[in-house]
Amino acid sequence: MPADSIETLFDRRLAAAPGAPLITSYDTATGERMELSAASLRNWVAKTHFLLIDGLGLGRSDLALVDLPMHWMAAPVLLGCWSAGLAVTGEADHAGDAAVGFVGADGVPAAGAAGVPELYALSFATWGRGFDGPAPDGADDFVLAVRPQPDKWPGVRFGATAGDDAWTGAWGSLSRRALADHGAERAAQIGLAAGGRLLAADAGPLSEPFWLDALVAPLAVGASVVLVTGADAAQIERIAATENATAILA
Numbered sequence: 001m002p003a004d005s006i007e008t009l010f011d012r013r014l015a016a017a018p019g020a021p022l023i024t025s026y027d028t029a030t031g032e033r034m035e036l037s038a039a040s041l042r043n044w045v046a047k048t049h050f051l052l053i054d055g056l057g058l059g060r061s062d063l064a065l066v067d068l069p070m071h072w073m074a075a076p077v078l079l080g081c082w083s084a085g086l087a088v089t090g091e092a093d094h095a096g097d098a099a100v101g102f103v104g105a106d107g108v109p110a111a112g113a114a115g116v117p118e119l120y121a122l123s124f125a126t127w128g129r130g131f132d133g134p135a136p137d138g139a140d141d142f143v144l145a146v147r148p149q150p151d152k153w154p155g156v157r158f159g160a161t162a163g164d165d166a167w168t169g170a171w172g173s174l175s176r177r178a179l180a181d182h183g184a185e186r187a188a189q190i191g192l193a194a195g196g197r198l199l200a201a202d203a204g205p206l207s208e209p210f211w212l213d214a215l216v217a218p219l220a221v222g223a224s225v226v227l228v229t230g231a232d233a234a235q236i237e238r239i240a241a242t243e244n245a246t247a248i249l250a
Contacts, residue, residue: 005162005176006183007083009219010045013038014153021224023215025072026239028230032126034072041076042153044128047146048080049156055149056118058099059159060085063168065094065101065116070202070210070227071124077102077142078211082166082176085159089168090209105136112138120145169209183216187223192247194222199240201228201250213249 013022018039025034052058064081066088068074081088089098095114102120103111111119121139123131130143162177174182186207192198200206200214207213218225226243228236228250236250 004180005158005160006166006179006216006219007079007158007160007176008162009180009183009216010038010079010083013219013222014042016222018042022218023072023075023225023227024243025227026229026231027126028228028235030126034127036072036075041079043151044073044076044146045079045083046151046153046156047149048076049083050149051146052080052084052086052100053159055145056100058084058086060164062086062099063094063097064088065098065103065111065114066090067092067095067101067103067107067111068122069104069124070200070206070214070229071122072227073122073124073128073142074211075215077122078215082160083156083158085164087165087168087173091169093170094168102142103139105131108136108139167209179216180220183212183220186212187217187221190217190247190249192217192221192223196221196223196246197226197244198223199226199228199236199243199245199248199250201231201236201248203231203236204249206249 019037021035022038023036064086067090098116100118101111101116119139120142121135122142130141135141163175165173166176166179167174214225
């Protein structure tokens, strides 16, 4: 596979700086600060990959609905889908074509009504926990589903080529190569360079979908990201200083 696909951007990051922070997440409502290196994220990505391939028998040409808010757990879902060869959509208009869906609890009814056959709900509880009780009716708990899956990255085999679709939405479709290129272009627009640190707040002018800024752009240029939810301007300024942010979307 050519090196200019979204999957191989992550793979190169793993090889170059496995222990360096890649995603740092602040939830000001709960006080949680979560930091993941590429190596820590790798385990979640691998488990998602094997859930899709071995657990569900999905792969290249299949579509995943990923309708998740800005949260660090969206990253392993997206990278797991792409590494398994799936394309992703975040839009309800395309949900009926999806073979699998990943949503928050409040997204389960709509995804179920659209007929998504395999549906996983994420609780967004602190430290990546699953639901304290049963998952919402019509969905399985994502954390419980991936927990028994293998986490060995050498066993991951990318399921698509750089020319295969990565994203389907209102813009049309973007290939994996086009998505990686688009991420690099977006990084240039927001002033994010190699070794930089982007602070992306949920009150900021993020692209739609948000992960173009918060995941693809940093991976495309070898940067990292600080995700901040529920913060006011003073909190954002304080976190940006603490985390040595070099670019801010807030």
